Amino acid sequence: MAPAGFGGALRAPVVAAAIARGLERAGCPPPDLCPVAAGGRGTIEVLLPALGGATADGFALVEDGGTAIVELDERAPEAAGEQLAAAAAAGPAVVMLAAAGAARERPCAALLRALDDHGGLRGAALVVLCDVLAPGALALRLRDERGGRLVAGIPFVLETLGFDARMRAAKAVVAGEPRLDRSTLRGHVVGDIATRARQSGVPCHAVTSHAAIDRFDARILDLQAIVEATTVEELEAAGEALAGYV
Numbered sequence: 667m668a669p670a671g672f673g674g675a676l677r678a679p680v681v682a683a684a685i686a687r688g689l690e691r692a693g694c695p696p697p698d699l700c701p702v703a704a705g706g707r708g709t710i711e712v713l714l715p716a717l718g719g720a721t722a723d724g725f726a727l728v729e730d731g732g733t734a735i736v737e738l739d740e741r742a743p744e745a746a747g748e749q750l751a752a753a754a755a756a757g758p759a760v761v762m763l764a765a766a767g768a769a770r771e772r773p774c775a776a777l778l779r780a781l782d783d784h785g786g787l788r789g790a791a792l793v794v795l796c797d798v799l800a801p802g803a804l805a806l807r808l809r810d811e812r813g814g815r816l817v818a819g820i821p822f823v824l825e826t827l828g829f830d831a832r833m834r835a836a837k838a839v840v841a842g843e844p845r846l847d848r849s850t851l852r853g854h855v856v857g858d859i860a861t862r863a864r865q866s867g868v869p870c871h872a873v874t875s876h877a878a879i880d881r882f883d884a885r886i887l888d889l890q891a892i893v894e895a896t897t898v899e900e901l902e903a904a905g906e907a908l909a910g911y912v
Contacts, residue, residue, distance in 0.1 A: 667697040668829065669842025670855040671708045672875050676898070677701075678708055681842055684898045685873060688905020694912060697840075698832055704843075704855050705766035705795035705819015707737050716827050724749035727756060734758040734790075738765040738804075743773035747780025754788040762793045765805055766819035774804040778811070787812070795819035798853035820858045830862060838890075838912040839863050842873040846892065851883055860887040871911055873904045 667686050671678040678701030686697050703709045710726045713735065719728035724745065725736045734753035738746045746763070753761050781787070792814035796805035801816050808814040824830070833839050841859040843850075850857045856872050863870035864887070871891040884892060891911045893904040 667840050668700045668702050668833075668859055669840065669873060670702050670704060670844075672842070672844045672896075676901075678703060678712055680898070681873070681901055684901035685840060685842070685905040685908070688902040688907075689909050689912070690905075691902070692906045692909030694909050698836060700827055700829060700832055702827065702829070702855060702859075703764075703819075703823050704797075705817075705823055706764055706768065707739065709737055709764035709766075709795065709819070709823060710735050712823065713826055722756065723752065725753040725756075727753075727758065731756065732758055733760045733762060735762045735764060738763055738768050738773070738777070740768050740773045743777040744780040747777040747782075748784050750777075750781050751784035751786060751788075754790045755785060758790055760793055761787060761790045762795065763808070763814075764795045764819065765802075765808075766795050766797050768802055768804045771803040771807065774807045777804075778807075791815070793817055795822055798858070818853075820853065820855055824858065824862075829859075830866070833859075833863060833868055834866050836868060838869040838871060840871045840873060840908060840912075844874065845876045845878065846872060846874045847878040848883060850879060851886060856889075857887060860889055864888040869911070871908055873901065873908075 667682045669681040682699045682701040703712045717728035736749045794805045794814045798818045841856045843855045860870045875896045895901045895904040
Protein backbone atom coordinates (compact mmCIF):
# COMPACT_ATOMS: atom_id res chain seq x y z
CA MET A 667 0.00 0.00 0.00
CA ALA A 668 2.19 2.85 -1.29
CA PRO A 669 0.31 6.12 -1.86
CA ALA A 670 1.67 9.63 -1.56
CA GLY A 671 -0.37 12.29 0.23
CA PHE A 672 -3.36 13.80 -1.53
CA GLY A 673 -2.97 17.21 0.13
CA GLY A 674 -4.50 18.85 3.19
CA ALA A 675 -5.47 16.36 5.87
CA LEU A 676 -5.06 13.46 3.46
CA ARG A 677 -1.42 12.84 4.30
CA ALA A 678 0.25 9.73 2.92
CA PRO A 679 -0.17 7.61 6.10
CA VAL A 680 -3.85 8.62 6.30
CA VAL A 681 -4.45 7.65 2.66
CA ALA A 682 -2.65 4.32 3.06
CA ALA A 683 -4.55 3.42 6.22
CA ALA A 684 -7.93 4.35 4.74
CA ILE A 685 -7.46 2.23 1.61
CA ALA A 686 -6.20 -0.61 3.80
CA ARG A 687 -9.33 -0.49 5.96
CA GLY A 688 -11.45 -0.89 2.84
CA LEU A 689 -9.45 -3.87 1.65
CA GLU A 690 -9.72 -5.55 5.04
CA ARG A 691 -13.48 -4.91 5.19
CA ALA A 692 -13.73 -6.75 1.88
CA GLY A 693 -11.93 -9.75 3.33
CA CYS A 694 -8.31 -9.12 2.29
CA PRO A 695 -5.48 -9.69 4.78
CA PRO A 696 -3.88 -6.57 6.30
CA PRO A 697 -1.59 -5.03 3.66
CA ASP A 698 1.97 -3.83 4.12
CA LEU A 699 1.55 -0.07 4.66
CA CYS A 700 4.30 1.84 2.85
CA PRO A 701 3.19 5.49 2.51
CA VAL A 702 5.58 7.40 0.25
CA ALA A 703 6.53 10.93 -0.78
CA ALA A 704 8.11 12.50 -3.85
CA GLY A 705 10.98 14.05 -1.92
CA GLY A 706 9.19 17.27 -1.01
CA ARG A 707 6.55 17.92 1.62
CA GLY A 708 5.68 14.79 3.58
CA THR A 709 9.17 13.32 3.26
CA ILE A 710 9.97 13.48 6.97
CA GLU A 711 6.71 11.82 7.93
CA VAL A 712 7.26 8.78 5.71
CA LEU A 713 11.03 8.40 6.31
CA LEU A 714 11.19 8.88 10.07
CA PRO A 715 9.68 5.47 10.95
CA ALA A 716 12.17 3.76 8.62
CA LEU A 717 15.28 5.69 9.64
CA GLY A 718 14.54 6.27 13.29
CA GLY A 719 15.33 9.57 14.94
CA ALA A 720 13.52 12.55 16.32
CA THR A 721 11.87 15.72 15.13
CA ALA A 722 13.06 19.14 16.25
CA ASP A 723 11.73 22.62 15.48
CA GLY A 724 11.23 22.46 11.73
CA PHE A 725 13.54 19.54 10.95
CA ALA A 726 14.27 15.91 11.80
CA LEU A 727 17.50 14.30 12.95
CA VAL A 728 18.02 10.72 11.74
CA GLU A 729 20.83 8.16 11.55
CA ASP A 730 21.97 8.88 15.13
CA GLY A 731 22.05 12.59 14.43
CA GLY A 732 24.31 12.25 11.40
CA THR A 733 21.69 13.54 8.96
CA ALA A 734 19.15 16.34 9.31
CA ILE A 735 16.14 16.61 7.03
CA VAL A 736 14.32 19.88 6.28
CA GLU A 737 11.23 20.17 4.08
CA LEU A 738 10.81 23.18 1.81
CA ASP A 739 7.46 24.94 1.73
CA GLU A 740 7.59 27.26 -1.30
CA ARG A 741 5.03 29.50 0.38
CA ALA A 742 7.53 30.25 3.16
CA PRO A 743 11.07 29.75 1.83
CA GLU A 744 12.54 31.98 4.56
CA ALA A 745 11.37 29.43 7.13
CA ALA A 746 13.23 26.68 5.28
CA GLY A 747 16.38 28.81 5.32
CA GLU A 748 16.08 29.27 9.08
CA GLN A 749 15.40 25.55 9.54
CA LEU A 750 18.44 24.60 7.44
CA ALA A 751 20.64 26.80 9.62
CA ALA A 752 19.08 25.41 12.80
CA ALA A 753 19.53 21.87 11.54
CA ALA A 754 23.19 22.53 10.70
CA ALA A 755 23.73 23.94 14.20
CA ALA A 756 22.72 20.55 15.61
CA GLY A 757 25.96 19.16 14.20
CA PRO A 758 24.98 16.64 11.50
CA ALA A 759 27.43 15.71 8.77
CA VAL A 760 24.68 16.05 6.16
CA VAL A 761 21.75 18.45 5.87
CA MET A 762 19.11 17.26 3.42
CA LEU A 763 16.60 19.66 1.89
CA ALA A 764 13.45 17.94 0.64
CA ALA A 765 12.70 20.32 -2.24
CA ALA A 766 11.08 18.16 -4.92
CA GLY A 767 8.36 20.09 -6.70
CA ALA A 768 10.01 23.47 -6.02
CA ALA A 769 11.17 24.83 -9.36
CA ARG A 770 11.13 28.61 -9.20
CA GLU A 771 14.05 30.98 -8.63
CA ARG A 772 12.39 33.43 -6.23
CA PRO A 773 12.00 31.00 -3.30
CA CYS A 774 15.69 30.12 -3.59
CA ALA A 775 16.83 33.72 -3.14
CA ALA A 776 14.71 34.10 -0.02
CA LEU A 777 15.89 30.76 1.34
CA LEU A 778 19.57 31.63 0.81
CA ARG A 779 19.20 35.03 2.49
CA ALA A 780 17.54 33.46 5.52
CA LEU A 781 20.15 30.69 5.64
CA ASP A 782 23.01 33.20 5.66
CA ASP A 783 21.26 35.43 8.19
CA HIS A 784 20.99 32.52 10.61
CA GLY A 785 24.49 31.10 10.40
CA GLY A 786 24.72 29.04 7.22
CA LEU A 787 25.43 25.34 6.96
CA ARG A 788 28.40 25.32 9.39
CA GLY A 789 30.38 22.89 7.29
CA ALA A 790 27.61 20.33 6.82
CA ALA A 791 27.27 18.82 3.36
CA LEU A 792 24.05 19.78 1.55
CA VAL A 793 21.92 17.21 -0.25
CA VAL A 794 18.90 18.44 -2.21
CA LEU A 795 16.05 16.05 -3.01
CA CYS A 796 14.62 17.21 -6.33
CA ASP A 797 12.41 16.10 -9.18
CA VAL A 798 13.58 13.10 -11.17
CA LEU A 799 13.78 14.61 -14.65
CA ALA A 800 13.64 18.37 -14.01
CA PRO A 801 15.52 19.43 -10.87
CA GLY A 802 14.26 23.01 -11.11
CA ALA A 803 15.93 26.38 -10.69
CA LEU A 804 16.05 26.15 -6.90
CA ALA A 805 17.88 22.82 -6.80
CA LEU A 806 20.27 23.86 -9.56
CA ARG A 807 21.14 27.10 -7.81
CA LEU A 808 21.79 25.30 -4.53
CA ARG A 809 24.09 22.95 -6.42
CA ASP A 810 25.96 25.72 -8.21
CA GLU A 811 26.21 28.25 -5.36
CA ARG A 812 26.39 26.01 -2.28
CA GLY A 813 27.91 22.83 -3.65
CA GLY A 814 24.75 20.90 -2.97
CA ARG A 815 24.47 17.35 -4.27
CA LEU A 816 21.24 16.74 -6.19
CA VAL A 817 19.41 13.46 -5.58
CA ALA A 818 16.21 12.37 -7.31
CA GLY A 819 13.56 12.47 -4.59
CA ILE A 820 11.24 9.60 -5.51
CA PRO A 821 13.95 6.92 -5.98
CA PHE A 822 15.66 8.07 -2.78
CA VAL A 823 12.46 7.75 -0.73
CA LEU A 824 11.54 4.37 -2.23
CA GLU A 825 15.03 2.96 -1.71
CA THR A 826 15.14 4.22 1.88
CA LEU A 827 11.82 2.50 2.58
CA GLY A 828 13.05 -0.79 1.07
CA PHE A 829 10.19 -0.51 -1.39
CA ASP A 830 11.38 -2.89 -4.10
CA ALA A 831 11.81 -5.86 -1.76
CA ARG A 832 8.47 -5.17 -0.09
CA MET A 833 6.76 -4.88 -3.48
CA ARG A 834 8.22 -8.15 -4.77
CA ALA A 835 6.95 -9.90 -1.65
CA ALA A 836 3.42 -8.64 -2.25
CA LYS A 837 0.57 -10.00 -4.34
CA ALA A 838 -0.08 -6.52 -5.75
CA VAL A 839 0.84 -2.90 -5.09
CA VAL A 840 -1.53 0.05 -4.74
CA ALA A 841 0.02 3.43 -5.55
CA GLY A 842 -1.65 6.82 -5.31
CA GLU A 843 -1.27 10.55 -5.77
CA PRO A 844 -3.64 13.52 -6.17
CA ARG A 845 -3.75 13.56 -9.98
CA LEU A 846 -2.99 11.11 -12.76
CA ASP A 847 -2.35 12.57 -16.20
CA ARG A 848 0.20 12.48 -19.01
CA SER A 849 2.87 13.87 -16.67
CA THR A 850 2.53 10.72 -14.54
CA LEU A 851 4.63 8.95 -17.16
CA ARG A 852 7.51 11.37 -16.52
CA GLY A 853 8.59 10.33 -13.05
CA HIS A 854 5.75 11.09 -10.64
CA VAL A 855 5.16 8.75 -7.70
CA VAL A 856 2.63 6.52 -9.46
CA GLY A 857 4.69 6.47 -12.66
CA ASP A 858 7.83 5.36 -10.85
CA ILE A 859 6.05 2.74 -8.75
CA ALA A 860 4.09 1.38 -11.73
CA THR A 861 7.30 1.05 -13.74
CA ARG A 862 9.00 -0.87 -10.93
CA ALA A 863 5.95 -3.09 -10.54
CA ARG A 864 5.77 -3.84 -14.28
CA GLN A 865 9.47 -4.72 -14.38
CA SER A 866 9.03 -7.05 -11.40
CA GLY A 867 5.84 -8.69 -12.67
CA VAL A 868 3.72 -7.36 -9.80
CA PRO A 869 0.22 -6.05 -10.63
CA CYS A 870 -0.16 -2.33 -9.88
CA HIS A 871 -3.35 -0.39 -9.13
CA ALA A 872 -3.79 3.33 -8.51
CA VAL A 873 -6.01 5.53 -6.38
CA THR A 874 -6.23 9.23 -7.18
CA SER A 875 -8.38 12.27 -6.54
CA HIS A 876 -8.52 13.07 -10.25
CA ALA A 877 -7.91 10.64 -13.11
CA ALA A 878 -7.07 12.53 -16.29
CA ILE A 879 -4.98 9.78 -17.85
CA ASP A 880 -6.14 8.09 -21.04
CA ARG A 881 -6.30 4.35 -21.60
CA PHE A 882 -3.18 4.32 -23.76
CA ASP A 883 -1.02 5.96 -21.09
CA ALA A 884 -2.55 3.74 -18.40
CA ARG A 885 -1.58 0.71 -20.49
CA ILE A 886 1.97 2.04 -20.89
CA LEU A 887 2.16 2.11 -17.08
CA ASP A 888 0.35 -1.24 -16.96
CA LEU A 889 -2.09 0.04 -14.33
CA GLN A 890 -4.66 -2.69 -13.74
CA ALA A 891 -7.29 -0.53 -12.06
CA ILE A 892 -7.68 3.20 -11.35
CA VAL A 893 -10.11 4.34 -8.66
CA GLU A 894 -10.96 7.96 -7.80
CA ALA A 895 -11.39 9.12 -4.19
CA THR A 896 -11.29 12.53 -2.51
CA THR A 897 -12.29 11.83 1.12
CA VAL A 898 -11.40 9.26 3.77
CA GLU A 899 -14.74 7.56 3.23
CA GLU A 900 -14.15 7.37 -0.53
CA LEU A 901 -10.64 6.03 0.05
CA GLU A 902 -12.09 3.25 2.17
CA ALA A 903 -14.62 2.52 -0.57
CA ALA A 904 -11.75 2.48 -3.08
CA GLY A 905 -10.06 -0.18 -0.99
CA GLU A 906 -13.21 -2.28 -1.04
CA ALA A 907 -13.43 -1.89 -4.81
CA LEU A 908 -9.80 -2.88 -5.27
CA ALA A 909 -10.36 -6.09 -3.29
CA GLY A 910 -11.98 -7.52 -6.40
CA TYR A 911 -8.69 -7.11 -8.27
CA VAL A 912 -6.22 -8.29 -5.64
